[in-house]
Amino acid sequence: MTTSDYNDAAVRDICYNCGSSVAKQSYNYFRRLDYITGSKVWSKVWSKGDTPVAFYYANRCRYHVRLIEIAVRKEYQGTGMGRKVLFDLLARMKQNGLYKLTFRTPMNEDAHNFWLHLGAKIVDVKGNDYEMEITIK
Numbered sequence: 319m320t321t322s323d324y325n326d327a328a329v330r331d332i333c334y335n336c337g338s339s340v341a342k343q344s345y346n347y348f349r350r351l352d353y354i355t356g357s358k359v360w361s362k363v364w365s366k367g368d369t370p371v372a373f374y375y376a377n378r379c380r381y382h383v384r385l386i387e388i389a390v391r392k393e394y395q396g397t398g399m400g401r402k403v404l405f406d407l408l409a410r411m412k413q414n415g416l417y418k419l420t421f422r423t424p425m426n427e428d429a430h431n432f433w434l435h436l437g438a439k440i441v442d443v444k445g446n447d448y449e450m451e452i453t454i455k
Contacts, residue, residue, distance in 0.1 A: 328370035
């Protein structure tokens with residue numbers, strides 16, 4: 319596996335091949351946020367050969383990191399790739415002295431089970447989404 323910073327074509331490919339309608343809808347938001355915020359956006363893309371496999375996209379805030387998306391290509395789901403991507407982001411947070419990750423996940427997708435299994439807590443319900451957070455030490 320190789321990694322790179324934000325790559326528009328790779329992120330689009332993963333968003334459209336991960337099986338999540340939310341990721342598809344979020345793609346244009348990533349592009350806009352990357353342009354508007356510049357260095358406040360953290361992102362990383364994992365590829366196997368020429369195939370983009372997974373990415374995270376997060377916004378660095380003053381006291382925490384707001385995760386916008388973690389997406390894994392459908393054929394790589396269940397292989398530990400999502401966990402690898404998350405742990406990379408958590409390590410980056412820790413290096414920067416940030417210990418809280420906040421995010422939303424739809425109630426009707428399996429993703430919230432992934433988060434609960436990894437120790438995330440539901441802190442609120444907003445429409446059809448769970449507002450969640452992970453605190454690291």
